[in-house]
Structure formats: structure tokens, C-alpha cells
Amino acid sequence: MIDSEKISNYAERFINGIIDYSPRLISAFLILFIGLWLIRLLNRVAQRIMTKKNLEPTLTTFLANILIWVLRVLLFVIFISQLGVETSSFVAILGAAGLAIGLSLQGSLSNFAGGVLIILFKPFRVGDTIEAQAETAKVLEIQIFTTKLLTASNQIVYIPNGILSNNKIKNFSQNDMRRADIIVKINYDTNIKVVKDKLMTIMKNHPQVLQNPAPAIVVNDLTDTGINLILRPWSKNENFGSMSSDVLEFSLRELETLEIHPFAKANI
Numbered sequence: 001m002i003d004s005e006k007i008s009n010y011a012e013r014f015i016n017g018i019i020d021y022s023p024r025l026i027s028a029f030l031i032l033f034i035g036l037w038l039i040r041l042l043n044r045v046a047q048r049i050m051t052k053k054n055l056e057p058t059l060t061t062f063l064a065n066i067l068i069w070v071l072r073v074l075l076f077v078i079f080i081s082q083l084g085v086e087t088s089s090f091v092a093i094l095g096a097a098g099l100a101i102g103l104s105l106q107g108s109l110s111n112f113a114g115g116v117l118i119i120l121f122k123p124f125r126v127g128d129t130i131e132a133q134a135e136t137a138k139v140l141e142i143q144i145f146t147t148k149l150l151t152a153s154n155q156i157v158y159i160p161n162g163i164l165s166n167n168k169i170k171n172f173s174q175n176d177m178r179r180a181d182i183i184v185k186i187n188y189d190t191n192i193k194v195v196k197d198k199l200m201t202i203m204k205n206h207p208q209v210l211q212n213p214a215p216a217i218v219v220n221d222l223t224d225t226g227i228n229l230i231l232r233p234w235s236k237n238e239n240f241g242s243m244s245s246d247v248l249e250f251s252l253r254e255l256e257t258l259e260i261h262p263f264a265k266a267n268i
Contacts, residue, residue, distance in 0.1 A: 028082035035075040111145040114161030128173035180244040182231040208243040
């Protein structure tokens with residue numbers, strides 16, 4: 001048989017408990033909602049400050065994301081503390097969970113650290129053309145774990161930041177100028193002075209070849225089959241591809257008019 005008096009007592013205790021606990025509950029949720037609003041406000045203010053300081057967009061986004069997540073974790077700890085949960089045990093649980101996650105995600109953490117190093121020390125920026133991991137491509141985006149590249153053949157390549165930050169990177173865009181090394185092979189019976197004069201005229205007359213630093217032609221090697229000459233023209237980065245192609249093509253045409261049949265290649 002149901003004891004209505006006991007049920008009434010339990011209901012009364014429950015209601016009294018809710019009434020007694022409601023101020024703590026209401027204050028905790030007020031802290032939560034106000035805290036979330038303040039975090040968004042601080043995030044916007046921080047992004048504006050970093051933008052005014054001319055920090056690059058990748059670094060601005062990265063730092064803003066770290067800031068917002070740190071503040072959210074702190075807010076959550078304050079929230080559960082206001083609810084009456086013992087925070088010391090909760091922090092210990094978080095620490096143990098963080099250790100377990102860290103051990104299971106060592107590769108991801110390495111990539112995360114690599115991303116931080118790339119953003120801080122700037123071996124390259126978004127828009128630069130780099131050579132890394134046997135890929136020569138333009139940097140589209142530096143993400144937290146990977147760097148997104150676009151190759152000349154319009155392929156997207158993702159390289160983990162951990163590997164990228166710990167290996168050789170060749171940046172073709174950091175300096176305004178770039179030099180091509182174009183190798184031309186001629187026969188031993190060729191008048192080398194005439195050939196050098198003709199090829200130098202081509203480089204001096206090309207509008208995209210810089211005259212300071214001056215172009216140069218040097219003897220690179222004496223092989224069993226002929227003499228290797230290296231043409232060294234300089235150009236602006238944006239003109240490098242077309243300049244190299246033109247100088248190579250015009251040089252081969254000129255050598256053909258001299259009845260020289262060279263083997264040529266461009267080391268660029």
C-alpha cells in the first residue's frame with residue numbers, strides 16, 4: 001500500500017532542495033552565459049588588435065583559436081565549481097585524460113608543434129613557392145596540423161607540419177630576385193668566345209633579365225663529349241618561369257644558326 005505521507009515528505013524535501021539550490025544553479029548559468037558572451041567579445045577584440053599589429057592572418061586565426069579554447073576551459077571549471085562540484089578531483093581527471101590522449105596522439109601533437117614553429121619562425125608564408133618533401137608548390141594555407149600546397153599541375157598536396165618543420169625547406173619567394181642556371185653543352189672545336197658573346201647578347205637584350213646583378217656565363221665542366229657552359233641570368237620572381245624558358249629557347253636557336261648542335265638543360 002502506498003504511503004501518501006512518505007510521498008508527501010519526499011516531495012516536500014525535493015521542492016525544498018530545489019529552492020535551496022536554485023540560487024547556486026541560477027548564478028552558475030548566469031556565469032556561463034555571461035562568460036560565453038565575454039569570451040566572444042574578447043576574441044573579437046584580440047583579433048582586431050592583432051590585425052592592427054599587421055600579424056599575418058594564419059597567426060591571427062591560430063592565436064585567436066587558442067585563446068578562445070583556453071578561456072572556455074577556465075569558464076567550464078568556474079561553472080562546475082559554482083554548481084558545487086569539487087574542482088580538484090575534476091582537474092585531476094582532466095589531467096589523466098589529457099595524458100592518455102597525448103600518448104595516443106603523439107603524431108598529431110608533433111604536427112601541432114610543427115605548425116606552431118612554422119607560424120612563429122615563418123620559414124615561409126601563405127603565397128610563397130617552396131620546395132619540400134620532393135614537392136615544388138605554392139603555399140595556400142598553413143593549418144594547425146598540415147600545410148596545404150598547390151602544385152604547378154593544379155594538384156593539392158597536404159604535408160604534415162611535423163615533417164615539414166623538421167626537414168629542409170627551399171623558399172623561392174623570400175627574396176625578390178632569383179637566378180636560373182641553364183646548362184648548354186658545345187663541342188670542343190667550337191669557338192667558345194663567339195658562343196659566349198652571342199649568348200650574353202641574348203641575356204642582355206631580354207627585357208626580363210636583370211642587369212644588376214649582371215648575367216654571367218661560366219665554363220662548368222669539360223666532359224668526354226664536350227664543354228658545359230652555364231648561363232646565369234637573374235630575374236624578378238614573378239618573371240622567372242618565362243625568362244628561363246625564353247633564354248633557353250633563344251640560346252638554342254642562336255647555337256643552331258652557328259651550326260652548333262648542343263645538348264641543353266635548365267637547372268632551375
